[in-house]
Amino acid sequence: MGISRGLRIWRLGALVAIGWGLFTITVMHVISSRDPIHDTLSSYITTDPGLLSASVLALAVGSLAVLGALAAGGVPLPRTTRVLLSLWALGLATAAIFPASYPPNPDPTSGEIHLYSCVVAFASLPAAAWTLLEPLRGKAERLVLVRWLRVGAAALVVFGVSFLFARLDEAGLPVHTVTELLPVGATQRLMLIADVALLLGLVRVAVRADATRTATELQPATVRD
Structure with missing residues (x-):
């Protein structure tokens, strides 16, 4: 499937940055002594701060490249979509710059900024994908987006519920059974896996939109010949 040069560059940038983010976060899990089942990614700031920041910043850069790929592919981008995708990337970058607050060097201010940056980021990506559904109505690319949006939204809800009960458990409420489940x-x-899949789904949408646009532009010349 041939794609335009501009889209090819943006797609490559997105895939390289996202791939680097996934690589560094995988290395972090391999070498760290933390529990990946019960410990949040933010808690790795106490043991692997460099790898954590590198992976999150790489995902932020890759997300901006995804936005560029969508624009280069000719996908109709409402202003709301652009803002939400930018908020996702900005939220990730802010969370990397302001780490969560953990002993032995707690920083409550940084911890609050980190928390709300994550909330903004995690909510913004599925919302951005949702705002593209109407502009893509009647197009084949919409089916690709719907599939990954459902996965991303379901993962966000499950994480939101588990995070809420984890905070209630920390407050001493009898919800430990839920936090174990x-x-x-x-x-x-x-x-995170669902979010990366959604980002790659958006890249796929850009590629298909670009291919459709190219085919449409070539069709009149083919008819004349």
Whole structure:
């Protein structure tokens, strides 16, 4: 499937940045002593701060490249979509710059910024994909987006529930059974995988939209010949 040069560059940038983010976060899990089932990614700031920041920043850069790929592919991008995708990337970058607050060097201010940056980021990506459904109505690319949007939205809900009960458990409420059934570390990682899949789905949408546009532009010349 031939694609335009501009889209090819943006797609390559997105895939390289996202791939680097996944690679560094995998290395972090391999070498770290933390529990990936119960410990959130933010808690790795106490043991592997460099790898954590590198992976999150790489995903942020890759997400901006995804936005560029969508524009280069001719996907109709409402202003709301652009803003939400930018908020996703900005939220990730802010969360990397302001780490969560953990002993032995707690920083409550940084921890609050980190928390709300994550909330903004995690909510913005599925919302951005949702705002593309109407502009893509009647197009084949919409089916690709719907499939990955459902996965991303479901993962976000599951993580949100597990995170809420984890906070209630920390507050001393009798919800430990729920936190064991839905360990926050595991659900967060599932959500991250779903978010990456959604980003790659958006790249796929850009490629298909570009191919459709190219075919449409070539069709009149073919008819004349």
